[in-house]
Amino acid sequence: MVAVNSHMLGFLKKVAEYTQEAVSAAKYLAQGLGVTFDHMKRRPVTVQYPYEKLIPSERYRGRIHYEFDKCIACEVCVRVCPINLPVVDWVMNKETKKKELRNYSIDFGACIFCGNCVEYCPTNCLSMTEEYELSAFDRHSLNYDNVALGRLPTSVTSDPSVKPLRELAYLPKGVMDPHELPANKKRTGSLPIDIVKKLQKEKVDENNNQTDMDSKNLNSSD
């Protein structure tokens, strides 16, 4: 009888342990599903690269474009660069007493894309493009000479093999799929171009108001 009781107690203890484990497992499962359901309400952030690409922001600082014909070899870009990166290869022509530019290069393996050189170049021969795909197997191939720098940038919107996507932050509330959103649908945040247009309109209105006030003042003084 004692043996049967102890056997029974052991069985009940195991059942209790099993039940406890089953309850814990159900709790963890519910927590996991809670995270899943929470994500179902969020906006998608996955971009099927390289078939889909996000359109870079308008002020994106990507690979630098350089125009050889505009460069006067002044080396301002070298002086303002935090690491003196651009290499301006020029010689002095003794007859004309003018600099003759031979080559120009920037090593994008070391460049931090700060944009100082672009900002200070007196002839605007440097500009930042939206090109960001600069990965290479050999870091030395990132040292672009004036021919490589003069190549026009690739654009996400003009590449027929790529589906361009707008920045996900501009999607309207509740929209799950950014891929099928009509271009004219109202967005959560204003696009930079819309903000610029609004500021320009405000400035024009301000100028018009000022002109009206000036003409009124003139009339009253007459």
Ligand code: SF4
């Ligand atoms: S600052 Fe501009 S013009 Fe002067 S060397 Fe550099 S790229 Fe050429």
Ligand code: SF4
């Ligand atoms: S972007 Fe900045 S780091 Fe790169 S070359 Fe220009 S100044 Fe130098």
